[in-house]
Structure formats: structure tokens, C-alpha cells
Amino acid sequence: MSSQEYSLLFKVNSPADMKGLSLQELKTLSHEVREYMVDVISKVGGHFGAGLGTVELAVALHYVFNTPEDKVVWDVGHQAYPHKILTGRRDKLHTIRQLNGISGFLKRSESEYDVFGAGHASTALSAALGIATARDYDEKDYKVVAIVGDGAMTGGMAYEAMNNAGLLKKDIIVVLNDNRMSIAPNVWAISNYFNEIIASKHFNRFKSNVWELTGKLDTFGDRIRKIAARLEGGIKSIITPGMLFEALGFRYFGPFNGHNIPQLVKIFSEVKGLSGPILIHTITQKGKGYTHAEKDGQNLHGVTPFDKITGVAVKKKDAPPAFTKIFGNALVQIAKKNSKVIGITAAMPDGTGLNILQKEMPDRFYDVGIAEQHAVTFAAGMATEGYTPVAAIYSTFLQRAFDQIIHDVALQKLPVVFVLDRGGLVGADGPTHHGTFDLAYLRLIPGMVIVAPKDEQELRDMLYTATEYRKGPIALRYPRGNASGIQLRDDFKKIEIGKAETVRRGEDVAILAVGNMAIHSLKAADILQQNGILAEVVNARFVKPLDEEMLRDIAERFTHVVTVEDNTIVGGFGSAVSEFFTQNRLNKVNLYMHGIPDKFIDHGKPSELHEQLGIDPEGIARVVAAQVSGLQSPIEKAVKLVSK
Numbered sequence: 001m002s003s004q005e006y007s008l009l010f011k012v013n014s015p016a017d018m019k020g021l022s023l024q025e026l027k028t029l030s031h032e033v034r035e036y037m038v039d040v041i042s043k044v045g046g047h048f049g050a051g052l053g054t055v056e057l058a059v060a061l062h063y064v065f066n067t068p069e070d071k072v073v074w075d076v077g078h079q080a081y082p083h084k085i086l087t088g089r090r091d092k093l094h095t096i097r098q099l100n101g102i103s104g105f106l107k108r109s110e111s112e113y114d115v116f117g118a119g120h121a122s123t124a125l126s127a128a129l130g131i132a133t134a135r136d137y138d139e140k141d142y143k144v145v146a147i148v149g150d151g152a153m154t155g156g157m158a159y160e161a162m163n164n165a166g167l168l169k170k171d172i173i174v175v176l177n178d179n180r181m182s183i184a185p186n187v188w189a190i191s192n193y194f195n196e197i198i199a200s201k202h203f204n205r206f207k208s209n210v211w212e213l214t215g216k217l218d219t220f221g222d223r224i225r226k227i228a229a230r231l232e233g234g235i236k237s238i239i240t241p242g243m244l245f246e247a248l249g250f251r252y253f254g255p256f257n258g259h260n261i262p263q264l265v266k267i268f269s270e271v272k273g274l275s276g277p278i279l280i281h282t283i284t285q286k287g288k289g290y291t292h293a294e295k296d297g298q299n300l301h302g303v304t305p306f307d308k309i310t311g312v313a314v315k316k317k318d319a320p321p322a323f324t325k326i327f328g329n330a331l332v333q334i335a336k337k338n339s340k341v342i343g344i345t346a347a348m349p350d351g352t353g354l355n356i357l358q359k360e361m362p363d364r365f366y367d368v369g370i371a372e373q374h375a376v377t378f379a380a381g382m383a384t385e386g387y388t389p390v391a392a393i394y395s396t397f398l399q400r401a402f403d404q405i406i407h408d409v410a411l412q413k414l415p416v417v418f419v420l421d422r423g424g425l426v427g428a429d430g431p432t433h434h435g436t437f438d439l440a441y442l443r444l445i446p447g448m449v450i451v452a453p454k455d456e457q458e459l460r461d462m463l464y465t466a467t468e469y470r471k472g473p474i475a476l477r478y479p480r481g482n483a484s485g486i487q488l489r490d491d492f493k494k495i496e497i498g499k500a501e502t503v504r505r506g507e508d509v510a511i512l513a514v515g516n517m518a519i520h521s522l523k524a525a526d527i528l529q530q531n532g533i534l535a536e537v538v539n540a541r542f543v544k545p546l547d548e549e550m551l552r553d554i555a556e557r558f559t560h561v562v563t564v565e566d567n568t569i570v571g572g573f574g575s576a577v578s579e580f581f582t583q584n585r586l587n588k589v590n591l592y593m594h595g596i597p598d599k600f601i602d603h604g605k606p607s608e609l610h611e612q613l614g615i616d617p618e619g620i621a622r623v624v625a626a627q628v629s630g631l632q633s634p635i636e637k638a639v640k641l642v643s644k
Contacts, residue, residue, distance in 0.1 A: 006032045014088055015062035015113075026063060026261045030055050033082050034289040040093045041081075042308040046104055046428075049287040049301045050149065051081035053179050053258070057282065058082035060264035061145060061175070064272060070143040071115045071131050075124030075152045077105030078301075079177065087113035097428035099604030105432055119432020120397065121370045122155030124148050125174060129161055132170040143173065143272060150178040151347065154369030159248070165277045166249015173271060174250065174279045177258060179286040245279045254281025259288060320485030323478045324421055326456045328353025330463050331390060332360045334492070341467055342382060344368065344391045346375045352392035352421050372397050376404035376416070383414040388467050395420040395435025395477060402441060405473070410445045413472040418442075419463070423452065423477035423515065424566030425596075425610065430603030435477065436596045439514070439543050440571035442475050449474040449497060450543040452515035456483035458541070464492035479516050479566070481606065500547035506536035509560040509628050511620070514540045514573045517564045520610075523617035524624060531621075533628055543573045546580055555586035560627050564620055565595040566610075572596075592627045594620065 008025060009032040012018055021029065034055045041048050059082070061072055067087075074080040084102065085093060088111065095101025103110055105119040116127040128146035135142060152158055153176070165172055242252030253271065256263055264282070271278050286301075287293025292311025306313045335341040335357060347370045349355040358365040368375045372393055379389035398405075398420055409416045423435040442450050451466070451474065453459040459478055466474045503518065504525055513521040518539040525535040536558070538550065554561060563574035574593030581589050594615065601609060610616040614623055 006036055008032055009036055009085075009090070012086060013090075015067050015086060018059070018063050018086070021063070023262050023265065026059055026265070030059050030261060031289075033059065033085055036085060036090070036093070037081055038290050038308060041096075041303065042306050044094055044096065044098070045304040045306075046096050047078035047081065047301065048303045049293045050079040050179075052290055052293055053284040053286045053288045054079045054147070054177060055082045055288070056259045056261050056264060057147065057175065057177060057284070058086055060261060060268055061147070062086050064265055064268040065143055065145060068112045068115070070145065071128070072113070073116045073118075073124045073128045073131070073144070073146045074106055075118055075146060075148045076121045077103070077118045079147070079149055080106055083113070084111075087111055097430070097603055099602075099608045101603075103430055103603060104428060105430065117432075119429065120400065121149070121152040122157040124152070125158050125161035125165065128172055128174070129165045129168070129170060132172045133168070136170065143171070145173045145175060147175045147177060150176065151370055154347065155371055156373065162245070162248045162250065162277075169249070169276050171275050172277050174277070176254070176279060176281045177284055178255065178281060179284045242279070242281065245281075250277045250279040252279050252281065254279070255283045256281065258282030258284035320456075320483045322353075322481060323456065323459060323483050324351070324353040324480075325356070326353075326459055326483055326488075327392070327419060327421070327463065327478070328356035330460045330492075331392075332357050334464055334467055335361055335364055338388065338467060340387045342366070342379075342387055342389045344375055344379050344389050346370060346372045346393050346397060348392075348394060348397075348421075351394065352419070354392050372401040373404050376401040377408045379416045380404070380408040380412065380414050383409075383416050384412075388415060388417060390417045390419055390463075390467065392419040392421065394422045394433070395424075395438040396422065396426075396433050399437065399441065405442075405448075406445055409473050410447050413447055415470045416473045417463075417466045417469075418473065418475040420475060420477035422480045424479045425601060425606050426480045427606045427609070428603050431600040434601055435479075436566065436568050436601065438475070438477055439565065439567040439573055440575075443544050443571065443573075443576060445473075447472040448544060451476050451495075451541060452543060453478055453541070454503075454513075454516060454518035454539045455486055457486060457488055458495075459483075460488065461493045461495050462541075465495045465497070468494065469497070477515065479606075484519065495541065498542050498545040498547055500538050500540045500542065500550045502536065502550075503539050504535070504537040506534040507557075508534045509562065509624055510536045510538065510554045510558040511562050511564060511624060512538045512540050512554070512573075512577060513564040514543060515566065517566055517615065517620075520615065520617045521564050521620055524620035527617060527621040528624055531625065533625060535624060540573065543576060546576055548580065551577065551580055552584070552586070555581060555584075555589050559588060560590050560592075560624075562592045562594055562620075562624050562627055564615065566615060567595055568598065569593045569595040570598050590627070592623065594623050 008029050034052060037051060074083060089102055092102045097104040106114040106117050108114050108117050124146040125148060128144045132144040245252045253267060256267055267280060285294060304313050331343060343354045343357040343365045345352050345354045345367050347367060349358050349367050354365060368378060375391055379391045382389045420438050423438055426433050426435060439450060442448050451462045453462050462476050466476055504522060511521045521537045525537050528535045563577050565573040572595055574595060578591055581591060
């Protein structure tokens with residue numbers, strides 16, 4: 001890709017470079033931004049369809065508003081690739097979501113144009129309102145704009161913010177990017193004409209003058225005001241969907257064609273001078289401008305490298321099925337035998353594997369939208385009536401429903417099954433999506449059972465065990481990615497609650513591992529044996545309750561013990577083991593807790609991050625060797641003991 005291919009785009013290194021462009025040049029720029037996205041993302045992968053739909057929005061916003069002085073908040077980050085291209089990161093786009101590259105989401109430390117970090121949905125309205133309130137305290141005069149995807153409007157937090165914004169009457173502009181609504185051409189014509197009128201400064205000046213005049217006419221003036229309000233509201237209710245937003249205190253304009261640059265520039269310029277909460281409703285097409293993405297916006301939402309001409313992903317070598325698919329198939333098998341099992345997800349049927357249940361047994365499947373809090377309490381309600389709801393939610397997203405897990409589920413000892421996909425380090429999505437806190441935030445909840453399978457067969461058996469468990473909530477977490485490829489049984493076996501398994505015998509050191517770290521630890525034991533260290537490896541399986549019998553046995557037989565987890569060590573599995581040893585005065589144990597350190601981990605391939613953190617097999621071997629040798633800083637000082 002050269003500057004000759006993108007003659008206009010390569011002249012735009014910041015929004016300031018756009019200010020002198022004509023409307024026709026803005027159209028050309030939009031075309032080049034879209035083509036550039038296709039060229040780059042087809043080679044490196046990333047979020048795709050959503051960004052193609054926001055090209056004109058990003059161009060028009062940065063053209064009309066004086067960014068970064070004016071604050072533009074995006075919700076969520078995967079629709080902000082054009083924003084990144086226009087704000088100085090064009091030449092780094094090929095590094096997106098890669099180790100040491102730019103983030104796939106909004107990141108304050110990456111650019112002054114990324115006003116508020118975002119990887120989770122439904123946050124922009126609250127953040128923008130907070131920024132606007134701070135602006136008014138400081139007596140400053142900049143605009144605050146929130147770009148909200150229609151999916152984010154399924155989250156209750158968005159409406160909480162809108163309600164508060166309507167009450168506070170702060171100057172804030174919300175752009176609703178709606179890529180799912182279909183509007184007929186005749187409605188477009190009427191609606192656009194009507195909204196251009198009510199957005200114009202002449203109309204609004206006239207309306208203000210009428211309001212001031214009638215305000216001086218006592219009762220008669222009030223009647224005129226009411227008639228005028230009914231007239232305007234009646235027209236809006238007939239030809240626009242804006243009455244809900246009006247009721248929340250926003251002045252509604254729209255819907256507009258979100259790919260019409262002249263119209264977007266005009267409406268943004270008009271409302272820029274208005275005060276109070278404003279909502280501009282734009283209709284866009286996900287995947288706009290790339291035929292394959294237009295036809296299949298869902299599957300081309302996030303992509304691996306693909307052929308630009310055909311839209312087909314570059315074929316990978318045959319690999320075992322993903323844990324997600326293993327779970328989805330197992331749940332269908334269980335649900336066919338148990339009529340009380342129900343699947344629930346929060347806008348992630350494909351991502352969690354519940355799309356398999358949705359297809360096979362649609363009457364037993366619920367997608368509640370981006371509303372994790374509601375999903376959990378919805379599940380709790382079903383559990384009170386004898387059902388076994390399986391709430392499949394990414395580890396990082398379940399954090400959003402922490403209070404509901406405690407108050408609505410655990411406190412009432414309800415048998416809700418939480419299935420946490422993306423446990424551990426997920427890779428390219430980075431710190432907003434890593435599932436590195438679940439063992440810690442779930443472990444502190446009374447009555448919660450927490451299990452983590454080492455492989456796909458154990459996942460199937462644990463899921464079956466969970467659906468049969470009726471004493472309270474149980475959480476099952478597993479990593480993103482492909483399983484190990486072992487042969488699966490057709491049936492299921494119950495696993496005894498709180499029972500670990502020893503998968504390798506040794507005499508020099510004990511490695512207590514949880515989840516897929518058990519497989520890494522077995523490989524580490526092979527490396528250690530080659531260096532004269534015999535390690536015993538225990539697949540803990542349960543983080544809560546712990547296998548106390550196993551731990552007492554380990555404390556009797558070993559001086560050196562290492563716990564391994566792909567979770568934060570603060571409050572995680574290792575912490576649980578340490579607490580047990582301390583409380584039971586098993587003081588001869590020299591324990592080292594190995595896992596995710598107390599910091600946020602950036603994006604990169606899981607294998608790269610595992611290596612960086614020393615939780616790959618070689619890193620675990622180094623840590624264990626250092627522990628046996630009595631070194632104080634195992635990661636740094638054990639490198640010479642165990643070569644890779």
C-alpha cells in the first residue's frame with residue numbers, strides 16, 4: 001500500500017488535516033479509509049464489519065468537531081477503527097491486536113483522541129455525561145459527543161445514563177449508530193426533510209422566540225405551548241422512533257442516513273450550536289462497502305486474515321474443536337435428557353457456543369442482549385421454580401453482574417450454573433477481555449463452587465455434574481481456543497465435588513495446577529525430569545471447595561509446593577491454598593504462587609503472553625526448578641537451571 005493508492009488518506013495525519021477539504025473530498029476520503037481497512041484487516045485480522053459501517057460517521061465527526069479539544073467517546077471500541085486511522089494511527093493499523101501493537105479498542109494511553117477506554121459495551125453515555133459535568137465545573141466550552149452502537153442500547157447502563165443526562169440537562173450530543181433498523185425509501189425522504197427543518201438554526205431560533213413570547217401570555221400562552229408541543233411530538237411519533245428519547249429528556253433528530261457525508265456534516269454542524277441533551281439517530285450498514293461483509297455482517301464482525309477477493313478466511317491446519325464448541329454440543333446433549341436445563345446468554349450466542357442450543361432447541365434458549373445483570377437475575381428467577389439455568393457469559397463480562405451473583409443467586413442458594421468462556425488470557429482483545437479475575441472474584445462468595453477442567457472430556461463431565469448439582473451456584477470456567485484433541489466419550493460421568501486428581505507422581509516438588517495449566521504443568525514436569533527433578537502434578541479441578549485431604553497429604557510429603565493458574569495470584573487459587581496451609585498450621589511447606597501478577601496484561605497471542613509471564617511449560621519448569629533450589633526470584637534466576 002502506497003500513498004499513490006490512497007492519495008487523500010495519506011495526507012490526513014490528524015483531524016486538523018481534514019478541515020479544509022470539500023464535501024466531495026470527504027466522500028473520497030471515506031472511500032479510501034474503507035478500502036484501507038479492507039486491505040489491512042484482510043491481512044492481519046481484527047474487528048471488521050462494525051468499523052466499515054462507521055467510516056462516514058468518523059469522517060464527519062472529526063471534520064465538524066474540533067477534536068481532541070471537543071471530546072468524542074466511542075462505545076464500543078470495535079467500531080472505532082476508522083477513528084484510529086484518522087487520528088494518527090493509520091500507519092500502525094497493521095499491528096492492531098498484536099503483541100506491542102495498537103489496541104483493538106479505545107485506550108487512553110495510546111492516543112489523546114481516545115478520550116475514554118472501552119472494551120465493554122454501554123459505557124459511553126455515562127462517561128460522556130461525567131466529562132460534560134467536569135467541563136461545566138471547570139467553566140470550559142468544549143463539546144462532548146458519545147457514539148453509541150445500537151447493540152450497546154440493550155444494556156441497562158445506557159438508559160441509566162440517559163435518564164440522568166435528561167435530568168441534569170447537560171450539553172451532550174449522543175450519536176446512535178443503528179445498523180439493524182430497516183427504513184423504507186419513502187420514510188427516508190419525509191423523515192430527512194422533517195429533521196433537517198427541526199435541526200436548523202432558523203427553526204430553533206423561531207421556536208425559542210415563540211416559547212419566550214408565549215411565556216408572557218399566562219394561561220393563553222400555556223395553551224399555545226401545549227398545542228405546539230403536541231403538534232411537534234405528534235409528527236415525531238408518526239415518522240420517527242424518537243419519543244422514547246424525548247421522554248428521557250433528549251431532543252431527538254433522525255433517523256439519518258449514516259453514510260451520507262453532506263447530510264451528516266450538515267446535521268452535526270446544526271446541532272453543534274444547540275444546548276441540552278441531544279440524540280442524533282443514524283442508520284448505517286454493518287460491513288458497508290465490502291460485499292461479503294454486507295451479506296454476512298455477523299460472521300465478519302471479527303475476522304482472522306482472509307482473502308480480500310473472496311472474503312474467505314485463510315485456511316488453517318486442521319485443529320481440534322474449540323472448547324466453546326465442546327461446551328455447546330455437550331449442553332444440547334444434556335438438555336435433551338433433562339427438560340429443566342435452560343441456556344441463557346448476554347448477546348453472545350456464537351461466542352459462548354449457545355448458538356448450537358439455539359438451533360437445536362430454540363425454546364430452551366434465551367439471549368437477553370448486552371445485559372449481564374439481568375441475565376443473572378433472570379436465571380435466578382428460573383432457578384426458584386425448579387429449573388437449571390445455564391448462564392454462559394464470558395469471564396470478563398460476568399464481572400458486570402457481581403452484585404447479582406451475590407445478592408440474587410448465592411445468598412438464596414439457587415442452583416444457577418455459570419459457564420465462563422474465555423477464562424485466562426484471551427489474546428488479541430487484551431486487558432478488557434482477559435478472564436484473569438474470575439477465580440478471585442467468585443472464590444470470595446459463600447456457597448459458590450468453582451471448577452476448571454484440564455481438557456475437553458473433563459469439561460463435559462464437569463458441565464454434567466454442574467447441571468445435576470442442586471445445593472447452590474456452581475461456576476465452570478475454561479479458556480479460549482482449541483481443545484487438546486483427545487478422544488471423547490459419548491456419555492457423562494459425575495465428578496465428586498471438591499475432589500482433585502493426581503496426574504503424575506513425583507518426590508521432589510509438588511505442582512498444584514488448575515484448568516489448562518495442568519496440561520502445561522505436565523509438560524513442565526517432563527522438562528524438569530530431564531534436569532533431574534521429579535515433580536508431582538495435581539490437577540486441582542476445584543478452586544472451591546479445595547480438596548483438603550489432598551492438600552494435607554501434599555503438606556506431609558513435600559517441602560516445596562508450587563501452585564499454577566492463569567488467574568491473578570491476588571485472591572486466586574494459589575491464595576486459597578496458602579490460606580489453607582496457614583489456617584491449618586502446615587508451616588513446613590515452602591509455597592510459591594505462580595500465575596498472573598498484580599497488573600493488567602496487554603494484548604498478544606495467548607502463547608506469547610504465557611511465555612512472557614512464565615506460565616508456559618518452559619516458564620513453569622524454570623519457576624519450579626528455582627523453588628527447589630531455594631532461589632528468591634524464580635522467574636529471573638532460574639533461566640540457567642532449565643534451558644528451553
